[in-house]
Amino acid sequence: MDWFSYLASGIGVYVALAVFTLGMAWRVYEWSRTPKTPVRLALYPKPATRAGRLGKLLVDTLLAPQSFAIAAGIMIAAFAFHFAALAAFVGHLRLIHEFDFLVAILGIEGMNTFAAWSGGIAGIVMLVAVLYWIARRTYGPYRKLSTPEDYLLLALLLGIVVMGDHLRFVGGLHAETYQAWFASLMAFKPAFPPELADSTTRLALNWHMVFVNAFLIYFPFSKMTHAVGAFATNAVRSSE
Amino acid sequence: MAIKQTDAEKQQIATLVGVLDKRMNRQLKQYMDICVRCAICKDACHQYVATGDMKYLPARRAELIREIYRKYFTKAGEFMPALYEARDPDDNMLDELYDATYACTGCRRCTYYCPFSIDTGWITATAKGILIAAGRGNEILGQLADAALFKADNMEMFGEIIENGFKDIEAELREETGRDIEIPVNKQGADILYVALAGSHSIKPAAIIFDAAGANWTLSMFESANYGFFLGDPAKAKLIADRFMNEAKRLGVKEVVITECGHAYRVAEMFYEAWAKEKMPFKVRHILEVIDEYIKDGRIKVDPKAIKERVTYHDPCQIGRNGGIYEQPRDIVTAIAPDFADMTPNREKQWCCGGGGGIVAMEEFNAMRIKSGAEKVKQIRATGATILACPCENCRLQITELNEVHGLGLRIVPVMELVADAMASAGREPTTT
Numbered sequence: 001m002d003w004f005s006y007l008a009s010g011i012g013v014y015v016a017l018a019v020f021t022l023g024m025a026w027r028v029y030e031w032s033r034t035p036k037t038p039v040r041l042a043l044y045p046k047p048a049t050r051a052g053r054l055g056k057l058l059v060d061t062l063l064a065p066q067s068f069a070i071a072a073g074i075m076i077a078a079f080a081f082h083f084a085a086l087a088a089f090v091g092h093l094r095l096i097h098e099f100d101f102l103v104a105i106l107g108i109e110g111m112n113t114f115a116a117w118s119g120g121i122a123g124i125v126m127l128v129a130v131l132y133w134i135a136r137r138t139y140g141p142y143r144k145l146s147t148p149e150d151y152l153l154l155a156l157l158l159g160i161v162v163m164g165d166h167l168r169f170v171g172g173l174h175a176e177t178y179q180a181w182f183a184s185l186m187a188f189k190p191a192f193p194p195e196l197a198d199s200t201t202r203l204a205l206n207w208h209m210v211f212v213n214a215f216l217i218y219f220p221f222s223k224m225t226h227a228v229g230a231f232a233t234n235a236v237r238s239s240e
Numbered sequence: 241m242a243i244k245q246t247d248a249e250k251q252q253i254a255t256l257v258g259v260l261d262k263r264m265n266r267q268l269k270q271y272m273d274i275c276v277r278c279a280i281c282k283d284a285c286h287q288y289v290a291t292g293d294m295k296y297l298p299a300r301r302a303e304l305i306r307e308i309y310r311k312y313f314t315k316a317g318e319f320m321p322a323l324y325e326a327r328d329p330d331d332n333m334l335d336e337l338y339d340a341t342y343a344c345t346g347c348r349r350c351t352y353y354c355p356f357s358i359d360t361g362w363i364t365a366t367a368k369g370i371l372i373a374a375g376r377g378n379e380i381l382g383q384l385a386d387a388a389l390f391k392a393d394n395m396e397m398f399g400e401i402i403e404n405g406f407k408d409i410e411a412e413l414r415e416e417t418g419r420d421i422e423i424p425v426n427k428q429g430a431d432i433l434y435v436a437l438a439g440s441h442s443i444k445p446a447a448i449i450f451d452a453a454g455a456n457w458t459l460s461m462f463e464s465a466n467y468g469f470f471l472g473d474p475a476k477a478k479l480i481a482d483r484f485m486n487e488a489k490r491l492g493v494k495e496v497v498i499t500e501c502g503h504a505y506r507v508a509e510m511f512y513e514a515w516a517k518e519k520m521p522f523k524v525r526h527i528l529e530v531i532d533e534y535i536k537d538g539r540i541k542v543d544p545k546a547i548k549e550r551v552t553y554h555d556p557c558q559i560g561r562n563g564g565i566y567e568q569p570r571d572i573v574t575a576i577a578p579d580f581a582d583m584t585p586n587r588e589k590q591w592c593c594g595g596g597g598g599i600v601a602m603e604e605f606n607a608m609r610i611k612s613g614a615e616k617v618k619q620i621r622a623t624g625a626t627i628l629a630c631p632c633e634n635c636r637l638q639i640t641e642l643n644e645v646h647g648l649g650l651r652i653v654p655v656m657e658l659v660a661d662a663m664a665s666a667g668r669e670p671t672t673t
Contacts, residue, residue, distance in 0.1 A: 027273070037265040038514035041359055043352055044564030044588060064355040071280040071353075078278070078355075142279045144294050145303065147325040150277055221316040229274035230356045236267055237357035 001192055008206040008213070009181070010190030016213035023220025028228060046238040053238045060234040074136070081129035084122040088164070091119050094175060095182040112174060123165040130157050149222055156218065159211035163204050171201040178205075245328075252374060256329045257312045259373045260305070263366045264313070271358045272309045275299060281350035281360065286592050287343060290612045298350035298360040301340040304333060305367050334374055341367040341472070342378050343605050345596030346503075347557035352588055368472020377471055380601050384467035385476045392462065392483045402461055409440045413447060417664070421451045426491070427458035433493040434527070435460040435484045435504065437633055442499045445660035449531055452663060453539040458491060460484045464504030465633070469511075470598025478515040481507050488522055495523045497530055500631035500654045502558030502596065509563065526559055528631055531659055532568035535575050546662035547577035552625035553655075554583070554616075554639065555590040556632030569655055573629050576662035581623040591615040595638025613642040620648060629655045 001010055047053045059065065068075045093099075094115065103111045134154050137146045167173075173195060180193040196202050218224070245253070281298035282288050288296040295301070310317030310326035317326035327333070346361040354360075371377050391398050406423045413421045423443065424430065434450070434457055436442040443459065450457045462483040468476030485508070488496045498505045509524045534540045553573055559565045566587045574580045583590065594612035599605050616639065620628065628650050630636050636652050643650045 031266055031270060031273075034264060034266040034269050037267045037362075038517075040510040040514070041267060041362060043348065043357070043561055045566070046564075060355075060357065066353050067280050067355040069353075070283050074278060074280060075355075140279075141292075141294075142277070142282075142297075145277050145279055145297065145300050147277070148323050149325075152323065221314075223274060223276045226274035226276055226356060229270045233267070233270050233274065233356045233358060236359075237351070 001190060001197070005192060005197075005202060005206055006190065008209040009192070010185070012209065012213045013185060013190070016216040020216040020219055023217075024225070024228065027220050027225050031229070031232065040240070041236050042239050043237050053235070056238045057231065057235050060237060061230050077129045077132050080125050081133075084125035084129070087118060087122040088126065091115060091122065095178045096186070098175075098179070115175065116168070119168050120165075123161060123168050126157075126161045127165060130154060130161055134158070153215075153218070153222060153224065156211050156215040160208060160215060163208035163211060166204045167201065167208060171199075171204055173199065173201055249330075253328050255373050256370050257308065259370050260308060260312070260366065263369055267359070268362065268366060269313075271302070271363055272306050272313070274356055275302065275306065275358055276356075277303070278355070281354055284350040284353040286347075286349070286594055286615050287345075287608065287612045290614045291608060295336055295340045296343065296608075301344060301367075302358070302360050302363040304337045304340060305363055305370070307333070308370075329370065329374070334371065334376055337367055338371055338376055340364070341371065342381075342597075342602060343599060343608065345557070345592050345594065345599055347592035347596055348562055349557070349589075349592055352561060365472055369474075372471070372473055377473070378598075378602055380603075381467050381471040381598050382473075384465075384601065385471050385473065385480065388463075388465070388467060388480050388483075389476065392479070395461070399461070406443070406459065409443055409447070412440065413444060416444075417448065419451075421447050423447050424458045425461060427456075428491055430456050430458035430491055431494045432457040432497050432530075433460055433484065433488045433491060433495075433522075434458070434497045434499070435462065435464045435508075436499045437465060437501055438463040441654065441657070442501075442633075445654065445656040446499065446527060448660045448663065449534065449540060449656060452541075453534045457497075458493070460487055462487065464499055464501045464508075466504055466507050467598060467601070469503055469507050470601070474511075474515060477507060478512070481512050481515075485512060485516070485520065489520075493522055495525055496520075497525050497527050499527050500633070500656060502556035502563075502632035502634065505565075506558045506562055526563070526565050526568075526631075528559075528565060528569045528572060528655055531656060532572050535572060535659075540659075540663055541666045542576050542659060542662040543666040544575060544662075545578055546665040547627065547658060548579075549577075549627050550579040550581055550623070550625040551577040551627045551629055551658075552581050552583055552620065552623040553586075554593060554620075554628055554630045554632075554635055555587055556630070556635045557590070557592050557596055559631065560590055561588050569629065569631055572655055572659060576658060577627075581625055583619040583623055585619075591619060593635045593638045593642070595634045598634075600634050600637045609638065610641060610645055613638060617642055617646050617648065620650065626650060627658075628652045629658055631655045 047056050064075065106114055137150060177193055177195045181196060184191040192202060277299055279297065279299055285296060285298050307325055307327045308329050310324045311321055317324040321327060341364040344361065344364040348359065348361045351357055351359045351361065403425060406425060410423050432455055434446055436446065436459060466477055466480045468480045496508060498508055505526050513520055535542060551573055553569055555566065593616045594609050599609050626649060628639060630639060630652055631654060639652050643652060
């Protein structure tokens with residue numbers, strides 16, 4: 001690995017994962033050690049039972065029906081993005097371990113076609129959603145509400161998605177190549193297989209990883225903590 | 241380049257940050273950390289919808305506090321203030337903060353629609369604490385809160401005047417109903433302590449209803465209004481609520497019943513025990529819960545066709561979205577008015593009328609406040625109703641003004657007044673159905 005590859009797709013990945021994990025653990029610890037408000041902040045109506053409250057918490061957090069009712073446009077973009085990101089994340093797990101049961105059903109050719117389509121669609125959906133968000137922030141009436149943090153996060157997401165889409169649509173390399181690189185990462189001996197090391201796609205991957213690492217490192221110190229915090233604040237909505 | 245701060249400015253900043261630190265709790269911290277500034281709340285706030293003014297956008301109101309929070313409560317904001325727009329509370333910020341927070345009616349409609357349920361009303365309550373520490377608390381609200389506390393501390397001056405006032409109301413009731421309806425005060429062993437507003441309109445109908453139901457009740461010497469709560473000073477708010485809570489303990493009542501007043505119900509039911517750090521030996525109910533029970537149990541008789549005109553009902557935010565009382569008032573109204581038309585949207589989605597949070601007492605917001613009632617006016621018009629049943633004093637004040645400005649031709653009445661009318665007409669003409 002050359003030094004840039006080593007920084008971006010080798011050691012950088014470990015640093016990013018460590019900062020992300022420890023940072024988020026610290027944030028959650030900070031929340032938990034701050035005393036709860038003693039007053040009752042629920043909104044009504046609210047479920048009477050524990051199970052009901054848990055159900056409402058999940059619906060409110062994962063589906064946000066109230067927000068949909070009042071702001072369909074932004075919520076459609078938000079949902080498209082979050083579900084595409086989830087799909088992309090699940091898709092990437094294939095690089096750690098092949099989904100053998102899917103290969104058994106689809107065959108290896110079929111699996112690659114399925115991955116190309118699902119990954120491609122997710123990648124395009126995320127790209128459109130991020131561009132929509134950037135436009136909404138820049139040209140909407142909310143410009144004054146937006147902070148540099150908002151744009152930085154969107155820039156990082158745009159970088160991740162554009163380079164990811166490049167790997168998907170232009171890179172021309174199949175999953176096995178990336179699986180080999182992932183295996184080397186997990187063995188703590190980061191290295192690119194020859195197909196990757198000798199290809200210009202290497203650069204696209206490195207830039208993809210630069211953005212991913214930066215995003216993960218920044219995550220705990222940004223509004224991205226909503227990924228965990230939203231469960232806690234939505235629980236208060238239905239609390240006793 | 242940063243402008244050098246004077247020692248006085250540094251001291252003020254330290255004080256304001258100290259206030260935020262003292263008020264910090266898990267929920268507030270999470271509300272500070274996780275807002276993504278999606279601005280979905282813009283369509284939820286009647287003030288932003290009516291004015292389009294950024295300072296009334298709920299996320300922007302909260303963002304001002306977040307800017308201080310990020311600078312003094314997060315390492316990232318301390319080291320990279322520009323990235324997070326973290327900054328000191330200077331005069332410019334405090335000016336905007338004043339408008340953004342004292343204008344907020346605390347209706348929490350934005351909380352209802354927020355994907356993370358961020359409680360901007362709770363954040364603006366904290367912001368008021370910062371403004372008070374900066375010597376920028378609202379003066380009128382402060383004076384009204386102090387007047388309430390002065391009265392409590394000097395009952396030897398006021399007790400007789402208040403009791404004479406109650407005697408006058410008894411005389412009025414005798415004249416109007418032809419019956420001797422007692423208004424008991426300081427009655428040891430009463431079941432109910434009824435906390436009314438200053439003014440006979442919140443005492444007379446309740447007295448008629450309690451009397452007819454044969455309730456063992458007593459009237460509080462103190463009114464329910466709590467300007468300490470509106471001011472944003474929890475210590476004063478608690479002292480003001482202490483007046484009737486201590487009275488309830490002294491008299492040994494089973495329940496405290498709050499009159500048709502939104503914030504007083506929320507103070508007594510949602511906040512008081514947490515402030516007092518003790519469990520009260522009685523429960524707290526809203527008068528409409530009690531009246532609904534009396535009607536359903538047959539303890540009072542009402543004429544189901546007493547009100548011929550079309551009636552609609554306004555959910556005050558503090559007893560509706562923030563208090564959970566939706567159905568009892570509707571059941572009462574439909575029990576006495578055959579032509580009931582609900583507003584759209586209603587219940588938890590109800591638009592704030594624009595009169596909450598003590599805003600009706602603050603003249604500087606008058607023009608904006610009237611403008612912010614636009615959605616309510618549209619809702620009321622669409623029902624075609626000529627009577628509005630409205631169980632909150634501040635909502636009634638606001639909607640009465642909207643009624644005049646927009647020529648709605650509406651009669652705005654407390655729900656219990658309609659009930660008292662329906663009881664009178666049940667007495668006059670026995671119903672056959």
